[in-house]
Amino acid sequence: MSAYITLATPMTDRECLLEALAALGFGSQKVEVHDEPVALVGYEGTRRGQEANIVIRRAHVGGASNDIGFLATKTGYQAFVSDYDRGRHGNRWLAELNTRYQAAWTAKQERLAEEERKRVEEERRQLVEAQREAIHRKAKKLGYRVQETREDGKLRLVLIKRVY
Numbered sequence: 001m002s003a004y005i006t007l008a009t010p011m012t013d014r015e016c017l018l019e020a021l022a023a024l025g026f027g028s029q030k031v032e033v034h035d036e037p038v039a040l041v042g043y044e045g046t047r048r049g050q051e052a053n054i055v056i057r058r059a060h061v062g063g064a065s066n067d068i069g070f071l072a073t074k075t076g077y078q079a080f081v082s083d084y085d086r087g088r089h090g091n092r093w094l095a096e097l098n099t100r101y102q103a104a105w106t107a108k109q110e111r112l113a114e115e116e117r118k119r120v121e122e123e124r125r126q127l128v129e130a131q132r133e134a135i136h137r138k139a140k141k142l143g144y145r146v147q148e149t150r151e152d153g154k155l156r157l158v159l160i161k162r163v164y
Contacts (some may be wrong), residue, residue, distance in 0.1 A: 020100035
């Protein structure tokens with residue numbers, strides 16, 4: 001029975017870790033995701049003492065392999081790779097996984113930043129529209145007509161009152 005080696009990783013985001021695993025050939029059909037950790041299974045089909053939240057079962061790792069697991073901790077996921085499986089899924093594989101994770105994390109941060117920019121822009125647009133409507137209402141109440149012009153992303157309101 002191969003001993004499991006526990007490796008701390010800087011990976012903290014589940015979504016990005018799953019994306020990185022998929023990029024390395026372990027898509028959603030080959031990876032189990034659990035909110036509560038489950039036991040890893042060794043090459044003989046026996047339960048091991050290690051538990052993980054993200055599990056690649058031994059059938060997907062290779063013949064005579066053990067499960068590979070990732071346990072969620074406060075400081076990041078701990079990777080469990082058996083000594084036997086380190087040949088194919090050791091330091092080089094984990095380094096490539098980390099590279100793919102960083103790419104997924106960067107893309108996620110850019111996507112979140114863009115979503116936040118759009119959210120702030122929409123809030124600003126709604127505020128301007130509410131102010132515009134308030135000006136129109138008040139101007140009408142006071143007997144003014146409003147002339148609007150839009151230029152270079154700016155809104156200009158001119159109040160006009162005819163006195164006869």
